Amino acid sequence: MHSTKMPAANTLEDAASAFIAFRPRLFRIAHRILGSATEAEDVVQDTWLRWQNTDRARVLDPPAFLARTTARLALNVAQSARSRHEAGASPWLAEAIDTGPDPVTRVERAEAVELALRLLLEKLDPTERAAYLLRVAFEYPYSLIADNLQLSQVNTRQIVSRAGKRLFTGRRRPVSPAEHQRLLDAFVAAAQSGDLTGLENVLAVDTGRDQIQAAKRSTYTRQHTRHNMKLACVQP
Numbered sequence: 001m002h003s004t005k006m007p008a009a010n011t012l013e014d015a016a017s018a019f020i021a022f023r024p025r026l027f028r029i030a031h032r033i034l035g036s037a038t039e040a041e042d043v044v045q046d047t048w049l050r051w052q053n054t055d056r057a058r059v060l061d062p063p064a065f066l067a068r069t070t071a072r073l074a075l076n077v078a079q080s081a082r083s084r085h086e087a088g089a090s091p092w093l094a095e096a097i098d099t100g101p102d103p104v105t106r107v108e109r110a111e112a113v114e115l116a117l118r119l120l121l122e123k124l125d126p127t128e129r130a131a132y133l134l135r136v137a138f139e140y141p142y143s144l145i146a147d148n149l150q151l152s153q154v155n156t157r158q159i160v161s162r163a164g165k166r167l168f169t170g171r172r173r174p175v176s177p178a179e180h181q182r183l184l185d186a187f188v189a190a191a192q193s194g195d196l197t198g199l200e201n202v203l204a205v206d207t208g209r210d211q212i213q214a215a216k217r218s219t220y221t222r223q224h225t226r227h228n229m230k231l232a233c234v235q236p
Contacts, residue, residue, distance in 0.1 A: 032112035033074040130203035132163035
């Protein structure tokens with residue numbers, strides 16, 4: 001992703017100018033993750049409030065900072081909706097993969113996915129990342145995640161909840177382009193084909209476990225993912 005140059009944002013007036021210049025992209029990022037214009041607007045407003053209260057003199061790359069903040073807020077909204085089982089709490093990452101003919105839409109959705117996955121790599125440890133990604137992006141039942149990661153269901157629920165919080169409070173760690181691309185490739189392949197074998201194995205290796213045994217995989221989960229992808233492809 002390329003940064004867009006923005007004016008210095010040391011004063012509140014400069015901060016407002018910088019934010020307004022980048023606001024359309026922030027809305028697109030939030031909307032691609034949440035699928036709701038109303039929720040995306042709320043996220044962008046929350047981003048503005050955080051931007052106001054940030055020590056902006058220490059922000060070297062305002063576009064990247066605002067994009068990361070927007071993605072974190074959108075991820076938190078998606079996870080909160082998932083935990084409450086609200087309507088519209090769909091698998092945001094899977095639906096962000098676009099195979100339609102509109103090149104602008106494809107680029108925007110690809111950017112949202114790349115940014116979200118980078119955040120998961122920067123903020124979460126391998127077990128948190130695996131549990132969070134399988135639960136929030138692909139709607140894996142907790143029982144299957146627990147089985148795959150060799151954890152109890154209670155522990156798995158706690159890990160997913162903790163992961164959502166760490167997207168805001170955890171320290172960022174450096175992520176190599178190769179590491180990011182590896183997860184991105186596995187995720188896109190899973191989302192487009194409905195076969196999560198490769199993604200499961202990447203996540204398992206990252207956690208220090210061997211490849212997940214095929215006998216432990218859920219046929220329901222694969223069918224459910226394919227169904228979600230069919231819905232994603234016809235979204236406006």
